[in-house]
Amino acid sequence: MKITIDQDKCVASGQCVMSAMNVFDQRDEDGIAILLDPTPPAELADDVRQAAAVCPALAIHVEE
Template sequence: MKVTIDQDKCVASGQCVTAALDVFDQRDEDGIVVLLDANPPAHLADDVRQAAAVCPALAIIIEE
C-alpha cells in the first residue's frame, strides 16, 4: 500500500488522524494533514482505508 495526500484539498477536519494516528498527523499552525508513513505496514491498512473513506475532502489517495 502506498499513501499520498493532497494538502491543497485538505480541510483540516482531523478525521484521518482519528482513524489512523500512526499514519497521519496535523500541522499545529493550521491543522492540515501531514503524512507520517507513505508505506504503512499491513496491519494498519484497514485504518488507512477508513481514514480515506471518512476524509470529507477526499485528500487521501491509496494505491494498493
C-alpha cells in the first residue's frame, strides 16, 4: 500500500488524523495534512482506507 496526499486539495479537516493517527498528521501553521508513513504496514490498511473515505476534499490517494 502506498499513500499520497494532494496538499493543494486538503481543507485541513483533520478527519485523516482521527482515522489513522500513525499515518497522518497536520502542519501546525495551517492544518494541512502530512504523511508520517507513506507505506504503512498492513495492519493499518483499514484505518488508511477509512481516512481516504472520510476525507471531505478527496485529497488522499491509496494505491494497493
